[in-house]
Amino acid sequence: MRNSNEIIDDIANREYEFGFTTDIEMEMAPVGLNEDTIRFISAKKEEPEWMLEWRLRGFQAFKKMQFPKWQHFEMPELDLQKLSYYAAPKKKKQLNSLDEVDPELLATFEKLGIPINEQKALAGVAVDVVFDSVSVATTFKEKLNELGIIFCSFGEAVRTHPELVKKYLGTVVPHSDNIFAALNAAVFSDGSFVYIPKGVRCPMELSTYFRINAENTGQFERTLIIADDNSYVSYLEGCTAPRRDENQLHAAVVELIALEQAEIKYSTVQNWYPGDKDGNGGIYNFVTKRGICKGKSSKISWTQVETGSAITWKYPSVILQGDDAEGEFYSVAVTRNKQIADTGTKIYHLGRNTRSRIISKGISAGNSDNTYRGLVQVGPRAANARNFTQCDSLLIGDRCGAHTFPYIESRNSTATVEHEATTSKIGEDQIFYLNQRGIETEKAVALIVNGYAQEVLNQLPMEFAVEARKLLSITLEGSVG
């Protein structure tokens, strides 16, 4: 049998397989946020009345809300009236060739092994070739259709499956959940919709790579995934390549619903633009992600590898409502230069015999700040609930920060809640040891960091894991020495 590392090596050397489609045409809403903007968006998208009403309820909630103050970083100034809420707020400057693209970005593409056409698309260069992904996507769609799986853009789902959207939209993340979720409810652009019918095991990883529609909807994306009784789906979000993007605020919402004995596995690799070395520019990634294990013995598992964005601020959460339900959160968050991450999870144990597992690995380098914040709440009915939390921080250099804020609230005496935390530094001894075996420092750090994150990376689907590994190595280049 082949050793997993060999498999990974082999895959890592393979060509990048998936293409992209891009659509350069755009229409703009007038700048500013008011009811007219929302009506404009809804009309542009030819939405039914109920969808517009829901947006407006979100907007009403938004108007009453303030930005939070509890986060462990200084909140940047955000003037939401200065943004445009349809299409891109600022039209992406069209570049004519790769010569006009930031060489550092190109160097990263090179290292990730991304083909030239895809590099162009990601960097915002005009492309006149239609990538293979269209045909790939079509083949996929046919296969999914046969099984009754619905995988389409959110906008399409509103038109073609309104009963499902109406039934589940906002049931996990209400339109008034928090200020960014309310904003998203009011102005969301598009996103993905997935429905897995009863008893169906989705035979492939669903990835936004394969979705033809709804590119350029990054800013206020909305995803809704429903796994009906006894079904299974694994969903991949993101892309290891850094995307050129001029939207500063990203406030997406993801809702997951797992019915009886259903399982949803949601994996993210986030590599948005982190800003320059001095902390100028970069994306604010303020996302609300939550899943509910509604049915008995259902399971939701979040895995995230966060290496990008100037600020990453999110807590993918699980509500364990059904008895015997299971929730998992696996996270690697890397920060360098002046990046900030304040991330973690919330697990609500409501049902009996519910179990949860949290594995968080923070890696901080440069002048960055990396915070784990987690809540484990056990309700009065949740007899025999069990949680295990492991929360590790790895420091590279002596100018970065790592912080841990675990909150535990238990209202059932039969619950078991465990929390373990460690903080370590990459030791000179470790690096010297690897040097002495012929491995240069940069590779040594990559090896150590990958080993440290192993438990989380193991949760990713194989091919995604390979990209994530490469990404971790590249992200930390130049952090030592």
Added chain:
Amino acid sequence: MLTIKNLHAEVDGKKILKGINLEIRKGEMHAIMGPNGSGKSSLSSVLAGRENYTVTEGEVIFEGKNLLDLSPEDRAREGLFLAFQYPVEIPGVSNLHFLKTALNEIRTYHNLPPLESKEFLKLTKEKQQLVDFNANLMNRSLNEGFSGGEKKRNEVFQLAMLDPKLAILDETDSGLDIDALRIVAAGVNKLRNADKAFMVITHYQRLLEYIVPDFVHVLYNGQIVKTGTKELALELEEKGYDWLKEEVHQKESV
């Protein structure tokens, strides 16, 4: 193979090596002995290129190259191997993956193609049997949770895998029980050949019963104060180091 001339080194401003002279030729087994704090481990650190050691005088020629000009990884790639006294643990990195990375880095340096998985595994099996290394430890994280003895045996396994020209064994016998010591020594003996040289650093003569040296050097106060053959080790075992220290002090006072 290795020529050390008048080597002086310090750490944190403290003089540790005070003029080491040593010549090691292909196929030779040199033992470095000496009391605690005499500079034995410092010598191995300086040769391997540990960062906090500063060479203030002297030179080291390794296979015709000025060793002190090379980075630690290039010294390793040129064929210098240090079996550590305290091997580090690297959680989550499998022993095999680490070794494959190391081996291929060294091969790349010598313009050789990286070893395919199949060839690598074949080599692994061969060497694992040669030095009697527990196969179960190969897929575990590098040294993580290994016993002291297992760590030392892993060093010898790595030595077998990477096949260096010069191997420095820094107190590889420390912390080993007699059985483990025998196995480690047997492994080293199997790796001895006419092209390879060894520098074995040890406190005790015990190891030298199993690994028979061609030369024994006694290091004291940053200098080699006596050189002999394996009989010198026996003499030290019997008489301790005090008589040598006295000899040195007498010489100094003259």
